[in-house]
Amino acid sequence: MNFQTLIGVVLVLSIHATCSYVKGRWFDRIFIVFFENQAYSQTIKDPTFKAVAEMGTLMNNFYGLTHPSQPNYLGTIAGNYWHRHIDLDVDLDYTTVVDLLEAKNITWKSYQEDYPGGVNNCFKGSQYPYMRKHNPFMSFKNIRETKRCDNIVNAKELEEDIKKKSLPQYMFYTPNMLNNAHDTGLKGASSFLGPFIQNLHSNEHFMNNTLVVLTFDEDDYYHITNRVYTVVIGPMVGKNQIDENQYNLYSILKTVEDNWNLGSLGRREEHVNAFSFKNKTRY
Ligand SMILES: *[C@@H]1O[C@H](CO)[C@@H](O)[C@H](O)[C@H]1NC(C)=O
Ligand SMILES: *[C@@H]1O[C@H](CO)[C@@H](O)[C@H](O)[C@H]1NC(C)=O
Ligand SMILES: *[C@@H]1O[C@H](CO)[C@@H](O)[C@H](O)[C@H]1NC(C)=O
Numbered sequence: 254m255n256f257q258t259l260i261g262v263v264l265v266l267s268i269h270a271t272c273s274y275v276k277g278r279w280f281d282r283i284f285i286v287f288f289e290n291q292a293y294s295q296t297i298k299d300p301t302f303k304a305v306a307e308m309g310t311l312m313n314n315f316y317g318l319t320h321p322s323q324p325n326y327l328g329t330i331a332g333n334y335w336h337r338h339i340d341l342d343v344d345l346d347y348t349t350v351v352d353l354l355e356a357k358n359i360t361w362k363s364y365q366e367d368y369p370g371g372v373n374n375c376f377k378g379s380q381y382p383y384m385r386k387h388n389p390f391m392s393f394k395n396i397r398e399t400k401r402c403d404n405i406v407n408a409k410e411l412e413e414d415i416k417k418k419s420l421p422q423y424m425f426y427t428p429n430m431l432n433n434a435h436d437t438g439l440k441g442a443s444s445f446l447g448p449f450i451q452n453l454h455s456n457e458h459f460m461n462n463t464l465v466v467l468t469f470d471e472d473d474y475y476h477i478t479n480r481v482y483t484v485v486i487g488p489m490v491g492k493n494q495i496d497e498n499q500y501n502l503y504s505i506l507k508t509v510e511d512n513w514n515l516g517s518l519g520r521r522e523e524h525v526n527a528f529s530f531k532n533k534t535r536y
Contacts (some may be wrong), residue, residue, distance in 0.1 A: 281461075305486075309491075314500065335347070365405070382436075432445035
């Protein structure tokens with residue numbers, strides 16, 4: 254191979270690599286992290302959650318969808334939860350954000366702490382402290398019963414994906430029951446969150462055009478409104494700012510649809526606000 258041919262091959266390869274990474278309007282990757290069952294008013298008093306809010310923009314008017322946990326997760330990826338007001342396993346035959354992403358060749362993964370399955374080993378149950386009800390992808394037949402299930406992985410893979418620079422573009426991260434505030438409260442969740450977010454935030458590669466969304470599935474049931482703490486962090490949003498627009502968990506789906514021009518699932522996400530990125534429009 255002569256020098257010109259080599260340069261040609263390198264060019265073709267790098268163009269190919271660029272094409273397989275789909276640029277978004279505001280961000281190129283999204284990293285969604287779900288905590289559990291705490292009211293906004295309690296969460297914002299926690300010193301760690303408060304400090305983390307200052308790393309980005311606090312969504313001051315953000316709501317869970319319903320109770321109990323599971324339907325909030327289902328709605329976040331599917332735009333509806335079809336009256337599944339239960340935390341028992343459900344098997345749904347509907348499309349999700351995965352169908353929209355894959356139609357545009359946008360990669361995705363569900364990182365689940367303590368998930369005992371993996372590639373060619375779709376684990377369909379729960380094994381404490383991993384709970385299937387907090388991993389919404391597993392509830393949809395067209396994921397669970399296909400090769401797509403390989404995209405549900407133990408959260409330890411995140412570190413490897415960062416090292417290999419092979420992060421997917423849509424990432425959903427569920428901390429286990431001891432880290433997500435479910436069983437150890439805000440104290441447990443904040444001792445997890447502090448080092449977790451510091452580690453990611455200081456990683457230049459990870460944060461490169463990545464929007465981090467930290468949210469809660471629902472409040473503690475005692476605050477009728479279901480208002481929850483949600484913070485967005487990344488180079489495309491302000492630091493130490495407050496966003497007063499009204500959002501709920503469907504807003505995450507709507508934001509993803511708008512960011513990559515995915516079209517719409519045509520469900521409840523059509524009736525909510527996508528996140529506002531006042532200062533930045535790339536396209
Ligand atoms: C997705 O990738 C496949 C295989 O590389 C390609 O044939 C197809 O045109 C791509 N689709 C889009 C929307 O880019
Ligand atoms: C960020 O990503 C772009 C491509 O989207 C790349 O050109 C750039 O080198 C990356 N920067 C860092 C610090 O990784
Ligand atoms: C967005 O604009 C506001 C007001 O002009 C400014 O205070 C803030 O720093 C900007 N944020 C970013 C990410 O540029």
